[in-house]
Amino acid sequence: MSDVADKHGLPTSLSSIPQAAVPMHDAAAGPDLEPAQARAARFRPDPVIAIAALLALLLIGAAVFAPLIAPFEPDAQRLLARLRPPVGFERADPRYLLGSDQLGRDMLSRCLYGLRLTLLIALFGAALGLLLGALAGLVAGMVGGFVDALIMGLCDVKIAVPFTLVALLVIALAGASITVLVCVLSLAYWAQFARLIRAQVLTIREMPYIEAARAAGATPLRIAVRHVLPNIVSPVIVMFTLNISNLILLESALSFLGLGVQPPTATLGSMVGLGRDYMPTAPWVVASPAILIMLVSLTVMLLGDWLRDHLDVRLRER
Amino acid sequence: MSESPLLSIRDLSVSFNTRAGEVKAVRRLSFDLAAGETMAIVGESGSGKSVTALSIMRLIEREGGHMSGRMELVRRSGGSVDLMAADDRTLRQIRGNEISMIFQEPMTSLNPVLTIGRQLSEVIVLHRACSPREALDEARVLLERVRIPDAAGRLSQFPHEMSGGMRQRVMIAMALACQPRLLIADEPTTALDVTVQAEILALIRKLQDEIGMALMFITHDMGVVAEIADRVIVMRHGEKVEENALRPLFATPRHPYTRALLAAVPRLGDGSPATAGVNADTVLSVRGLVKRFPVTKGLMKRTVAMVHAVDDVSFVLREGETLGLVGESGCGKSTTGRALMRLIEPTEGSITIAGQEITGLGQEDLRAARRNIQMIFQDPYASLNPRLSIEASVTEPLAIHRRELTGKARREIAAGLLERVGLKADHLDRYPHQFSGGQRQRIAIARALALKPKIIVADEPVSALDVSIRAQVIDLLKELQRELGVAYLFISHDMAVVEQMSHRVAVMYMGQILELGPSAEVLNRPRHAYTKRLLASVPVPDPARRKPQVIDEAREIQSPRYPVGQRPTRLPLVEVNAGHFVQADAA
Numbered sequence: 005m006s007d008v009a010d011k012h013g014l015p016t017s018l019s020s021i022p023q024a025a026v027p028m029h030d031a032a033a034g035p036d037l038e039p040a041q042a043r044a045a046r047f048r049p050d051p052v053i054a055i056a057a058l059l060a061l062l063l064i065g066a067a068v069f070a071p072l073i074a075p076f077e078p079d080a081q082r083l084l085a086r087l088r089p090p091v092g093f094e095r096a097d098p099r100y101l102l103g104s105d106q107l108g109r110d111m112l113s114r115c116l117y118g119l120r121l122t123l124l125i126a127l128f129g130a131a132l133g134l135l136l137g138a139l140a141g142l143v144a145g146m147v148g149g150f151v152d153a154l155i156m157g158l159c160d161v162k163i164a165v166p167f168t169l170v171a172l173l174v175i176a177l178a179g180a181s182i183t184v185l186v187c188v189l190s191l192a193y194w195a196q197f198a199r200l201i202r203a204q205v206l207t208i209r210e211m212p213y214i215e216a217a218r219a220a221g222a223t224p225l226r227i228a229v230r231h232v233l234p235n236i237v238s239p240v241i242v243m244f245t246l247n248i249s250n251l252i253l254l255e256s257a258l259s260f261l262g263l264g265v266q267p268p269t270a271t272l273g274s275m276v277g278l279g280r281d282y283m284p285t286a287p288w289v290v291a292s293p294a295i296l297i298m299l300v301s302l303t304v305m306l307l308g309d310w311l312r313d314h315l316d317v318r319l320r321e322r
Numbered sequence: 323m324s325e326s327p328l329l330s331i332r333d334l335s336v337s338f339n340t341r342a343g344e345v346k347a348v349r350r351l352s353f354d355l356a357a358g359e360t361m362a363i364v365g366e367s368g369s370g371k372s373v374t375a376l377s378i379m380r381l382i383e384r385e386g387g388h389m390s391g392r393m394e395l396v397r398r399s400g401g402s403v404d405l406m407a408a409d410d411r412t413l414r415q416i417r418g419n420e421i422s423m424i425f426q427e428p429m430t431s432l433n434p435v436l437t438i439g440r441q442l443s444e445v446i447v448l449h450r451a452c453s454p455r456e457a458l459d460e461a462r463v464l465l466e467r468v469r470i471p472d473a474a475g476r477l478s479q480f481p482h483e484m485s486g487g488m489r490q491r492v493m494i495a496m497a498l499a500c501q502p503r504l505l506i507a508d509e510p511t512t513a514l515d516v517t518v519q520a521e522i523l524a525l526i527r528k529l530q531d532e533i534g535m536a537l538m539f540i541t542h543d544m545g546v547v548a549e550i551a552d553r554v555i556v557m558r559h560g561e562k563v564e565e566n567a568l569r570p571l572f573a574t575p576r577h578p579y580t581r582a583l584l585a586a587v588p589r590l591g592d593g594s595p596a597t598a599g600v601n602a603d604t605v606l607s608v609r610g611l612v613k614r615f616p617v618t619k620g621l622m623k624r625t626v627a628m629v630h631a632v633d634d635v636s637f638v639l640r641e642g643e644t645l646g647l648v649g650e651s652g653c654g655k656s657t658t659g660r661a662l663m664r665l666i667e668p669t670e671g672s673i674t675i676a677g678q679e680i681t682g683l684g685q686e687d688l689r690a691a692r693r694n695i696q697m698i699f700q701d702p703y704a705s706l707n708p709r710l711s712i713e714a715s716v717t718e719p720l721a722i723h724r725r726e727l728t729g730k731a732r733r734e735i736a737a738g739l740l741e742r743v744g745l746k747a748d749h750l751d752r753y754p755h756q757f758s759g760g761q762r763q764r765i766a767i768a769r770a771l772a773l774k775p776k777i778i779v780a781d782e783p784v785s786a787l788d789v790s791i792r793a794q795v796i797d798l799l800k801e802l803q804r805e806l807g808v809a810y811l812f813i814s815h816d817m818a819v820v821e822q823m824s825h826r827v828a829v830m831y832m833g834q835i836l837e838l839g840p841s842a843e844v845l846n847r848p849r850h851a852y853t854k855r856l857l858a859s860v861p862v863p864d865p866a867r868r869k870p871q872v873i874d875e876a877r878e879i880q881s882p883r884y885p886v887g888q889r890p891t892r893l894p895l896v897e898v899n900a901g902h903f904v905q906a907d908a909a
Contacts, residue, residue, distance in 0.1 A: 212705040216769070219663050219697040220719040221689040234709035317709055317753040 056306035063300060067120040074113035075099070079268040082108035087286045103288045105279065109268075115292050118270035123300065125182065125271065126251040129189030134244055136190060137197020144198065145205025146228050156202070159195040167192055168261065175263045185264055189251050200243055204236035211235075238312045245308030249301035272297050326396060327354035328503060328536050329378070334391035336373050336382055336560075347373040347387065349560045357396075357503065360530065360537040362551035362568075364544065364583070366788035367759075370560035371540045375506045378538075379423055380405055380413050395420070398503060419449045422497035424490070426509040431493055432481040438465075438492055439477030445499045464495040467532075468525060486651075487518035494526065501533050508540045515650035515815065520859035523549050542788065544587045545861030548572065549868055556580045568865045586793040587863045588818035594841035595644070595800070595825055605776045605809050606639040606662070606695070611671035613657050613833075617883065630882045631657040633833035634892050635671075639777060642803060644810040646824030646841065648817060648856070654833040654882070655813045659779045662811065663697055664688060676776055693723050696770040700782035702762035706754040712765055713750040716740065719772040739768040743798060760791035767798065774806070781813045796822055817860045821845055826901070829853045832882045838895065839902030849904040 066073065082104070089096050090103040090111070097104070102111035144155040171188050178184045208214065209232065217227050256273020258264035265271050267278075272293040279289035336348040348370040355361050363371045376382040377389055393405040398420055403412060425431045433441060442464060443457035452460070458477065465473035468491040481489055490510060497505055507526065511519040527550060530537050539550055547554055547568070554571045556564040556579065564577040575581045613632040616625040632654040639645050647655045661668045664680060673680050676694045683691060696719070699705035706715050716736040720727060727735075737747035743764040754762055763783060770778050780799070784792040796819065802808060812823045820827060821841055828838040829850065837850045848854045862868075884890060895903040 212699040212701055213707040215660075215665055216697065216699060216705050216766070217707075217718065218665055219692065220769070220773075221692045221722045222718065223689075223722075226722070230710070231707050235707070317711075317755070 050310070052306060053310050056303050056310070059299060059303045060307060063119065063123070063296075063303060066116055067123050070116040070120045074110075074116045075101070076110040076113040078109065078113045078117040078270050080109060084108065087282065087289070089286070090288050090292075102292050103286075105275075105289050106282055106286070111288065111292050114270040114275060115272070115296055118272045118275050118293060119296055119300070121182070121265060121269065122252055122255065122272040122297075125186055125189060125255055125265075126248045126300075128186045129251045129255075130193070130244055130247045132186065132190030133193045133247065134197055134240070137194040138201050138240070140194065141198040141201025142205060142228055142232070145202040145209065146224060146232070152202070155198065159198050162191075162195040168257075171258055171263055172261075180263065180266055182265070185255070185258070188258075189254060192254055193247050193250065196247075197240070197243065200239060201236060204239060205232055208232050208235050234315075237315055241308050241312045241315075245305045248304045249297075252297055252300065272300075328357040328359075328396050329355040330392075330394040331355075331378070332392040332394075334374065334377060334389065334393065336370070336377050336387045336389045338385075338387055347560050348377065350391070351557075351560075351562055353555055353562065353565060355504070355536050355538060357536055358530075358534050360527075360539060360550055360552045362539045362541060362547045362554045363557060364541060364547055364554060365557035366542055366583075366790065368559070369557040371557050372508055373560075374557075375423065375508050375538065375540055378405065378506060379417060379421060380408070395504075415449075418445060418497075418502075419500045420502055421504045421506065422500070422502040423506040423508065424493050424497050424510045426512050432489055434481050437478050437480055438484075442477075442492070442496055442499065445496055449500045460499075461495075464499055465492070467498070467529065468492070468495045470495075485518075486514055487522065490514060490518075490522055491525070494522075494529070498529060498533065502535055504536045504538065505530070506538045506540070509542070510539075511546065512541070512543070516817070516859040516861075517650065517855060519546070519861070523861070526550070543861065544584060544789070544863040548863050548865045549861045556583065572863070572865050582790060584863070586790040588793070588796075588816070588822050589863060590818045590821060590845065590857070590860050592818070592822065594821050594845075595823075602641040602643075602807075604638045605641050605676055606811070607672075607674040608638070608658075608662065609636045609672045609674075611635040611658065611661060611673065612669045613654070613661050613666065614669045625886055627883050627885055630833050630884060630890050632661060632668075633882070633890055635830075635833075635835055637828055637835065637838060639809045639811060641776065641809055642807040643826065644803065644812050644824045646820035646827040647811060647813045647830060648815065648820050648827060649830035650815060650856075652882075653830040655815075655830050656781055657833075658830070659697070659781050659811060659813050662779055663692065663695060665697075689722070693719075693773045694775050695777045695779065696773065696775040698763070698766050698770050698778060698780040698783045701786050702759050702766055703754075703786075705766050706762055708754050710753075711750065712736075712740070712752055712754070715754075716750070716765065716769045716772060719769065723773055735772065736768070739771055740765070742771070742802075743768045744794075758791075759787050760795060763787060763795055764798065767795075767802070771802070771806070771808075775808065777809045777811065779811045779813070782815070783812075784819060785814065785816065792819070799823065817845070817857060829856065832890065834890070834892070834905070835895065837902075837904045839899070839904075843899060843902045847899075849898055849902070 085097055085100065085104050085108045087106055088100050088104040091098060091101050093103075100110050100112070102115065104110055105114070140155050140159075144152040170191065174188050174191075175184060214227060214231055217231050222230075252273055255264050255271060256277050259271060259274035260277040265274060267274070275293035276290050276297070279286075279293070282289045331354070332352045334348055334351045335346065337344050337346045351370075351374060353361070363374065365371045373382060373387065376385065377387070378393060382389060389406065391406060394402050395405055395416070396402045397416070403416075405413070405416070408416070432438075439458055439461050442461035443454060446452065446457040446460050447454060461477060462473045465476055470476055470488060470491050476484075481492075484492070494510075510526070511522050514522060523546065526537070537550075539546075541547060551568050553567050554565070555562055556571075556577065558579050564571065564575065564580045566576070571580065572584065575584055611632055612630075612634060615629040615631055617627040617629060618624060619626045635654075635658055637645060647658065649655045657666065660666050662673055664673075668681060671681070675691060678691055680688065680691045713733060713736055716739060717732040720732045720735060724732075733750065736750055740747055740749055745761060745764055745768070749757075754765070757765065783799070784795050787795060799810065800823065803810065810823070812820060814820050824841050826839060827841045827844045828835045829844065829852065830836070831852050837844055837848065837853050844853065845857065848857055882890065893906040896906050897903050
């Protein structure tokens with residue numbers, strides 16, 4: 005169809021179908037979208053997003069106000085009330101809304117505190133990893149040459165060495181604390197971020213608008229921040245959201261090995277890990293934290309998709 | 323023409339459901355195509371011409387199209403079938419066998435990991451009962467038929483080992499493998515250089531005579547239409563606006579759109595701007611510009627050869643003048659343009675912009691020097707950052723070079739620039755995707771003008787635009803030159819466009835300037851054999867001047883790649899006439 009469409013590598017044409025709506029004579033007028041209408045469309049609430057936002061508020065609220073909401077201390081044991089099922093089941097104790105675990109601790113309280121800690125660890129871990137990876141990837145992609153080879157070499161090393169070993173070493177040296185754990189988790193995925201971002205930078209770097217910016221006299225820093233970064237956010241956001249779920253699982257794996265958060269402190273991951281022996285007889289011990297993990301992942305992913313679309317000016321005003 | 327048409331299309335409509343609602347790509351299109359006839363479908367982007375082609379192959383549903391209407395095809399067996407209602411089995415028998423198709427991109431239409439012989443014999447085996455060996459033999463015959471030299475040797479080659487023109491010949495060979503009754507060619511020469519295009523067009527015409535097939539030729543280029551068609555359908559917005567035999571259509575177009583389309587086509591020989599007004603100061607002087615790229619091989623990145631992309635190029639550009647730089651792909655014209663901006667580092671030579679030598683300048687000084695020279699790029703879809711508002715894009719040069727200005731002052735300048743290039747000031751807050759290709763190119767021009775540069779390097783600025791919009795952008799560029807006195811280095815492969823724009827023309831080939839002089843001189847009285855060949859290849863949008871069929875064997879385009887240490891021969895430019903220089907061997 006048009007030679008324009010084919011610049012994007014499509015052998016025939018169909019990507020240009022929407023262009024059929026574009027006026028042929030392009031003079032001054034242009035596609036006059038009614039701005040108010042466009043703005044209204046932009047803020048039209050999407051039901052899925054509304055639900056995700058509500059979930060996010062609930063989860064964050066529960067995490068932040070855990071000390072106020074929780075009916076019990078999360079670590080308080082009552083061996084006489086072990087493995088009570090949630091309210092509504094036979095043998096339930098009305099004080100334990102979500103039942104109690106193998107040591108007679110209130111599941112609801114532990115879930116709330118666990119959520120608090122898990123969110124903290126996963127969000128900060130992923131954010132720190134992203135920051136590290138973004139910096140490495142951006143520098144590697146923009147500078148190229150020896151620096152690129154060095155950073156990519158580090159990435160390969162990171163991916164080749166079993167992460168548990170690294171975590172073990174770091175925690176053995178620095179001691180087990182939340183701060184150390186967050187730092188270790190941020191190390192878990194920085195290389196993936198760096199590779200993704202470098203690959204994106206390499207593609208974007210060859211775009212004519214980057215050349216146009218160089219021709220206009222823009223400094224490399226300006227090009228990186230103003231032209232490259234905004235154009236690579238989409239895949240980065242998607243990866244970030246996937247990462248959060250991964251980190252929740254990784255944290256539970258580390259806790260299981262005794263490297264993560266030390267018992268009796270609850271995180272959602274460790275609750276699932278410790279509860280697995282009781283699965284056949286007391287499934288609620290695993291079910292509650294597992295459902296929470298799922299809700300957190302789902303919410304993060306939905307919000308991530310929304311954010312990605314919202315940041316893309318091309319999708320925003322449709 | 324036979325009594326009943328080979329293909330008869332009635333009320334073909336195709337629509338797509340998009341986020342923006344239903345888009346009707348083709349509306350109630352009807353036409354007949356007789357056996358052996360050549361019909362061209364012309365139209366600009368979005369006119370539905372490619373969608374029509376894919377609909378006939380029934381490939382459009384895979385792309386999400388909904389079709390209605392009737393498409394009656396007379397089959398080889400004599401019976402007729404409605405393609406619209408045919409089942410998949412029937413369609414598979416028809417595709418590639420009775421109806422074949424050639425696509426635009428020879429680079430992507432062939433499978434890169436299979437040899438040419440393998441891909442050709444696959445088609446043959448698919449539709450005919452024969453052994454792989456027989457098929458391979460047949461493949462060789464096919465390659466010979468499309469005049470590929472050393473056909474037997476080519477069979478074991480991979481697509482990347484061939485040039486674009488060669489690949490398109492292979493595609494044609496593949497499409498003709500089963501002697502189809504109808505060949506649909508969707509812009510088969512758009513991605514090719516003019517000299518190669520001329521060869522391919524002549525080849526298609528010759529083969530059509532040999533096989534006696536009908537040809538449906540889809541193009542946006544009126545010159546190509548005049549070269550090849552018997553009958554023409556003009557499409558716009560999915561509708562047929564006019565259908566006529568070739569000569570009457572060009573002589574007496576009935577529909578206003580056809581008239582507009584024909585009027586917008588730049589014709590070689592329409593004259594160039596007079597050089598009279600241009601005798602002012604030199605703003606750009608290039609002497610002995612050389613750019614070599616090393617070809618490395620192996621783990622140690624050993625340099626095995628040098629590509630002499632630009633080899634000893636010298637010229638001057640005066641205030642308010644346009645120098646056209648023409649040549650085919652790979653001749654080094656874009657490399658020259660980019661070296662002037664020092665977007666790539668020249669290997670040797672000197673570049674003086676407004677009296678300042680810019681080779682060897684440090685990054686800071688270079689940034690300052692770039693105020694005087696700006697650039698417009700080919701692809702308006704890729705040269706604007708999609709995530710930046712128009713204001714941010716247009717004011718970027720100001721934000722870099724004129725930091726003393728407030729944001730408000732920059733916005734005012736940008737608004738003025740937009741109005742200057744024929745857009746509205748309130749477009750500042752929009753984003754590139756909201757504009758058409760022509761509008762985006764206007765925005766790119768506004769950005770290039772922001773710093774009031776003395777020179778603008780325009781690298782194929784209108785090649786990606788439809789003809790009618792192309793004419794508007796050319797007019798805009800010329801108008802800006804008259805008002806602002808800016809000098810253009812106008813890089814293009816399109817001779818007619820270069821003629822319209824340029825006071826002087828330089829013809830490049832294999833990294834060297836072969837001929838340089840006033841446009842009227844070079845284009846009307848070319849001295850160099852290559853210039854003559856280039857000019858002869860340009861399709862003329864006039865059916866009365868259709869060129870005689872000359873079938874050459876495919877020529878491999880020469881490559882400016884030389885072993886390390888060896889240099890291409892340089893011939894001095896000799897002045898044959900006032901200001902008209904030609905390489906010595908042709909003088």
